[in-house]
Amino acid sequence: MIKSMTGFGKATAEYGDKTVTVEIRALNSKGADISLRLSSGLRNYELELRNDLSKQLERGKIDLSIFVESNTVEAPIEINTTLAKAYHVQLKKLALELQEPLEDSIQHILKFPDVLKGERKETDENEWNVIKACVNDAIKQLNAFRDTEGKSLQKDFEDRLGKIGIHLEEIKKLDLHRITAIKDRIRNNLADVIGKEKIDENRFEQELIYYIEKLDINEEKVRLKTHLDYFIDTCKENSPGRKLNFISQEIGREINTIGSKANDAPMQKFVVLMKDELEKIKEQASNVL
Structure with missing residues (x-):
């Protein structure tokens, strides 16, 4: 199942007379953009934290804050x-x-x-182990949040891709009569200009075949259906976000080609509806891990 890049996690722990609070937030990003808010005593562990976050969260705009509060009065x-x-x-x-x-x-x-x-106080190893465990708990919460959001994204993708599929079927029905209608329209227009009796049927059929080839959308219909199925199958892979973005671009290319070749107002209406659904899919796909 897909995961969202968006999430939030929070965890707390007690260590002696101190309370450790960890908060972590994640938003969508092309790479791992990690921002840390740490006390000076934790700077030695910054690289380790970054490596753990990159490994467990993969990518996203990640903000991690660690607060260590003393429960006793100190003069720092x-x-x-x-x-x-x-x-x-x-x-x-x-x-x-x-x-x-x-x-x-x-x-x-x-x-x-x-x-x-x-007075800068370095964090000892025991305290660090408590903090690190607290960080891992917050990461688990964030990943659970991502899983929940991912299920919502999955359902939204299936619904919108299903609508595109329905619009494609309507286009297929209209396409069955489109070529015949275009052929009759050209013949009638030609007859009005030069007269029906002067039409050379052989020449007319040759020119019409060349013209109709430019309007044929059979390949685009097949490829579009293939891309729609491929999108759903890719959602089952691990971290498919980048791949889904590429597939959505291919879906858009086929829809645009159908629109440019259609030359038919009823078909154009369904092309516009498909584009509308695809734009919403692209917005959501950019948030997939």
């Missing part, structure tokens, strides 16, 4: 007092030169570079 930062005082001296000098009041200087100084220093 300290103030670089020496640097803060130096900034304050410079600010006072500037205020004096500009003859401007120095207001809320502390708030401004705290925003200056390197005034606040965070």
Whole structure:
């Protein structure tokens, strides 16, 4: 069964006095476009995370966020007092030169570079194992979401391809009488211009065969039906998204050719209906893994 590229997964875990929360979202994309939101202590594991995501999710625009919250009060930062005082001296000098009041200087100084220093704590192996298990749980949820969406896509494809098939059958019925109608119309128009008695039947049949060959759509009808069946069969393969896009292009090519050769208003109506269904199929196929 096909899978959607769209999905969401979330998992939580407890480790000592910390709570780990993992959220992962995926949207459609031609390749694996991975974006990670991690704390500085997890940067050493970024490559491993990217490899796991690429392997388990294959492709899509993937956003992964990992939050590690402490349940106890911590003071993770300290103030670089020496640097803060130096900034304050410079600010006072500037205020004096500009003859401007120095207001809320502390708030401004705290925003200056390197005034606040965070203590970087590396994630130990045990904590990483908990986080990694939490990531895998979130990935499983996302894949389950993708499976559910894939079933909806599968049904939508079958319904729309079925409608195209029905329109094709209507075109086949109209095509049975189209050539005869074209032949009679040309004969009548020619008779009106030069007179019925002056028509050379042998020459007329030769020219008509050449003209009718350009309007023949039998090959297109056969190929279109083949592509419709192939699309359904391909949905049973693993990760058929790119392949389905190619097949939908071939379906569109056959529909366009039928439309250009038809030269018949009732048939053109069904061509337009088929194009409408195909556009919706293409939109959905771009979201298939």
